[in-house]
Amino acid sequence: MNNYSLLLKAATLAAISSSALAWSGCALAQAAAPAPAATAGTPAEAEDEIIVTGVARKDGLRKLDASFSISTASEEMIRETQPTSTADLLKIVPGVWVESSSGTAGANVFIRGFPSGGDAPYLTIQMNGSPIFPPPTLSFLENSSLFRLDDTVERVEVLRGGPSPIFSNGQPGATTNFILKKGTSTPQGSIRATLGSEGLYRGDFVVSGPVAENTTFMIGGFYRTSDGLRDTQFPADRGGQVTGSLTQKFDNGEVTVYARRLDDKNAFYTGIPLISNNGKISAYPGFDPGNDTLIGNEIRRVSIEVAPGATPVTKALDLGEGRGAKITTLGATFDFEFDAFQLSNKMNYLKGDANTRGLFTGGNPTSLTSYIASQVTAANRNAAVLAAAGRPATGGSATFVNGSGTVAGSQAVLEAGIWSVDKQLESFTDELRLSREIFSGNNLTIGGYFADYSSRDLWYLGNNVLLTVEPNARLVNVGLNNGVAVSRSGFVGSPFFDVNASYNGRNTALFLSDEWKVTPTLRVDAGARWERQKVDATLENNTTGVDLDGNPLTLYNNSAAILNGTYRTIEYAKSKISWTAGATYSITDRLNVFARANSGFAFPQFDNLRDGQFNVQTVKQYELGVKTSTRFYDLFLTGFYNRFKGLPFQQFVQNPDGTQTNLTRIGGSRAYGLEFEGAIRPITGFELATRGVVQDGKFKDFGENSGNRVSRQPKFLIALLPSYEFSTGLGEARLFGTFTHVGKRFSDVENQQALGSYETVDVGASLDIDDHLSFQATVENVFDKLALTEGNARIIGGAASGGTFLGRPIFGRHATLTAAYKF
Template sequence: MVSCVPPKGEALWQADNAPRGTFMHKRILTCSILALATCLSAPAVMAQDGEASAEKPSDAVRGGDFDEIVVTGRAGGAELRKAEASFAVSTLNDEQLRLTNPVSAADTFKQVPGFWVESSGGEGSNNVRSRGIPTDGYSSVALQENSLSVQYDGGLGYLNADQSFRFDETIARVEAVRGGPASIFAPNAPGGVVNFITRKGTDEPGGLIKYTWGDYGENRVDAYYGQRIGNNWGVFVGGFYRASDGMRDMGFKASKGGQIRGTINYDDGRNSFMVDVKRIDDKVPFYLPVPLTYDANGKIADVPGFDSRNDTLAGPGTSNVAILREGAPYIFDLTEGSHTKLTQVSIEGTFQIDDTFAIQTRSRYKDADILRNAMFPTGNVQELSAYLAGVSPTVLAAFPGAVGVRAQYADGSGVLDADTNGNGLVVGGNLLSVSVPIEEAMTDNRLTAEFDAGGHHNAAIGMTYDATSYRFDRYMGTTLIDVKGNANRVDVVGVDAAGNVVGSLTDNGFQRYGSIYDRVGMNVHNLALYAGDEWQVTPALRLDFAARWERTRINGQVEQKTTVDLGNPATLADNNVLAGTGNYTKVDQSFDDWGWTLGANYQFAPQFGVFARYTDTFRLPSAGEYNGSPTRTDQSSVPIKMAEFGVKYGSGIFNLFATAFWTKFEGVRFTNYRFNEVTNQYDDPEVVVADTQTWGVELEALVRPAEFFDFALQATWQDPQYKGFTYTDSSGTIQDYDGNQLIRVPKLMIRAVPGVNLFNGRVRAEAEIEHYTKRYPDIANSQVLPAYTLVNLNARAQVTDNIAIGLNVQNLFNELGLTEGNPRAGSFNVGDSNSQYFLARPVFGRTVRLNASLSF
């Protein structure tokens, strides 16, 4: 990022180091514009920020960025090399991103040690954890775009931050900070912050057109063009469009749409200014668990007739279905998937007041309509005969004259039996639609100072304000489906002695209409004050400390619910339909807390240093916690304590970053949501308050013994445990899970990358070898998700100065690796650990992508 440079030695003031901010109200916007207008009136001194891209694929060597300047997670604005940072930070440059060609934001996280990433959900709504975080989604890891949060609360219910972000060629580089100062300079970021920094016209990127083909029906075009206008102005435009059948066979065009971004920026070396406008209109599928079983040796295996690596239960049979309710039916359109329509305007600038003081300001306004339609498999996978035996008493009692039950397809195409699809299995399927229109505005304004006093100081004091308004409308019907790729809806009917239908448990495949109903309106106001100082005490010793106070106010209303009978005597599916009453329960909550961090870095030599840091921080409750429970009184700030010690070393052939860490979350509220397949609704959730504690070590290393060969290694070992997790369950039994491993998080993660550089560096090829040890889908650790290893291939060749081609093969050996179990079975104890069949979400099977790009 181009930035302001005070005339002091080689200090480089980066614009990208500011935390996030927001604007919505006129007074906030006015303050930002006034600051930027002042910025443009200052004297000009030309400077560049050194954001140059490498020109050859070989420069994309992982970990070979020891001297790169970092701007994320900091108070001051002066130049700071990665080697001198007093916190754990990883960087991905332009060429690394082009080589690996990530499918989603979550895929970039995989290239950072310490992060456990579940990208098996597709391009949106994935889960990210680091250093013992006990929460899902992006609730404790901030996703930033140009140092400003994509969403202030990244874990808002059914609205993960990555649904409002798409990765494309407009991204120039990525910086990832784990733990440490992230939670002080970013909201909801105790686990870290990942900052996606975009291209600008003043960087003179020129232009690029790139076409990508994937063997799953993927056709995608990325393009951008940037140009400097005169000495100080630049313009940039870029984006992508693609259509795809999906990484699992959905039976229809699953992904379709794109993004466009336009930017105008000013930089005279002392002052900078940028306006960025982004539009997303894109729909992608959300992939969910699939049925699995065990082979004769007790290993996890495919169910007959179902390919767990490539199939999905969702498909045309569960698309465009009418879910009955009071009034007109709700038309559930699965082909919409997760559909994001978003318009975002961002303004940022830096104004150098004098040689000591500077103002940095960032503001963003977002207006989005986000629809999430997906088919969530639920309950136990059962043999048809067992299922019919279980429901038969209910059907026979409800319909006099019925002497037996039968399963038949809802579309009238036939009757099911024990051999249907080669497995004779059925399972529940929730057709869930969630609409979340959201309007959000953020502003962050910071005063920075660089001065000498007992050493050299880079200090900052700032304020972040956010205003978010959203609706949350949720409706669901629970179906019965068969088990095959693109499953079909199944009806269960009662028949008389002649085989005539006399009544039906289901209707059009629905076991229950209206099994979930929510209608919510919320307004959230967040205010944070922070200050920090990076104090260079001696040439070798630097101390930095910072503190943050934050308050969130949650106001809104949640419609009260009742059950209604739609009045069809021929079926039981419409007897208990959840609906709104027209009466609302108000929500009025306020929480605040403060945290601080203290770090030290000692540089024995330019390429060798050590650091230590202690952080006492927090996470405030989310408005999403009240979407379904407006009267809850159990929410409060969660105290978080973190410590880390790191060693950094670099030489011509060897780089090493090693960090030992400790993390403790205190008083976390764990909620057990379990979908009851008898009542076809969620049981009243159990809530347990407990702690978590994690010890661990992260490694990021690179060995380059020769120009033609290098070997990169990223590894994380950790021991994530629940502490004090003891409670009495609904049956009166005391459950003690103290010391159990955190759900879904492996103890060991290894990513080894051997690579070769050929033809004077014009060709780079590498293998990514990922290994993850066993995990558990529940807090009881009753079911094992086995260890697995994936092998991926990446290659890129610079054919001419302007033409490049690339190859990406994911999961080369088509490994079956499970990332999560069945969350709808409950997070405390899944309860079906000894079942022959179960639900879990695997990684994608082998996929191949080819790309060709023309730069100019």
């Protein structure tokens, strides 16, 4: 892959001709009847945009008047961003740090210095105002993995802090609400084709129109196949989705029902070998850090041993399934007015599978000679192995599993686990709100929220294989000279941690919110929420240290964890109250200031309870902000402070003897900072936008790590986004780009794995030939920058202080070309 050919050359020439630094990604061609983008050339839209997320009443609130921080993106802005995944879109949001280097699914998302070891525990993904799955994160499941972007999405609103702890599922971090298109009164639609230099072929469509008087429909979706942003030697991304809705309008309201089916398989990328020289990171010899991966055809299809027997029971795995999803979602929104009352209801039901088949790297690479020596030492120290062999080992040898001969002692090798996680998900959520104006300027809202959700889990973690350190790695077999077999078809280990669990959760909440326009320039609001969570679970117990085949001479399965047929149960119930209060003052119609305080919480989820973490996480947040928007400029500033307590931190770490330990800790943090986004439009057609954050987050009450910086999140991030629109003989053209600077970070809570600062440049160009035909071309990471999103997550401390180490870089340069036709 990544022989960029004519596609890359054409896209690069079209984009770089803009002489603009790129606004990340590509404005994919316009779809049916788009609303005007809240960007250059349409300042009125930016000034008067109405938002509905975090607002009590169904009719929403002008974004400029909101007493909280919220970012929005229209359909066109989403396409300009050209996100590699749903989570990757959130890079447009100040105060949100996204690590999307895992591919389409499995991102890590961090909010405003909230401490986290990964996944996205403080990010809620909503569709039409309903959480698609009530827990924001379970192990091996962050909820952006359950949602795919396509042309059926009209816009997105991302609320940080503010009143978020009061409504919906009470998320204290960020709530991302994807709002779907509805049917239209006249027939219309669009089709779009996308090609990518990584072997991407994608088609999108959306059609809408009337069914009957006051009844309209919308249907759309996508299908795509891709070799992947890293070369896996097989189709890395395959699948698509279809979404449909019906809207019925009445004299006093409307009802919309919608359905979505997602069936998608996505490669899951983890760490690769890199070189560190006094903190300066470079490529490992023979390994392209932007495009290569250890995954390949040789380890794609394997069988892991999961239960004992003379011939151990096996489970077939295919890494081609990656971290995909087969999900059906049904939902409805109901908005009516009855005399002085407004009634709103949002319902969502989800059912399906979200499994993981992934290669998880462990300890840093070593030479085969050193690896064999360590196995000789371990075998000779084991009395049972020594007795069965009859003599100690003095050496060993290795061969390639594929039959290509003996492996040289100088060959670099590493152990990596092939992990299998099955998740069967089901959830139902419903939120009901009733609003009424109590007196002039004062609106009171009461509501309730109910969620019932479950996960059926079957995990086999571990299953280490011995691999050559090269792209599309080869499997290696090792045997000792006293008859001991270190490996089986490359496997040097069996499962170290199994889970067979049935989890059920139920949350019930009541909330009250009041908004009062005290004067024409002063608006205040306050709210409170009571919520109760109840969880019950049944889990099968593990027996560890089991020899699966009863033969001490086969080291690869001598120390397995197995499900043993005994069970334990968990019963948990807890109630908690959250609150918020805010005010906004209009200095002018286009200049507002606001203040906000809230107190939120996060209940322990299924995996926390399984590991004995019953504490409720609490966070207090304070915000001060300024908002202004005119024809010539926009500016949104939010200063924030938060104090976090009760953080459960979980990490699977690699021990020196090759075993792994599930490490858990409880701690807290504090963070303060300034989010900013804005734009200037000095001349017609030209805009220079910016977004970013300056923040300082540190651990508190976290033992020896207290005072360390919160892991993974930069202290400073800024993006500059120039664009220029102009007319040509062919049609309306747009040149755009993004220059992004990401500050230094630490991969670990010990602050010993430093992740350096870096800059990237993206460029793009678009051409709308007429009202029907559009083209776009983009190049991302133009200069093929090497930069890390994380270090070695399986090692505590200074894993990257010098020499060879494992880390996960951003993707290399890639190009995209799209064409769309509206009708």
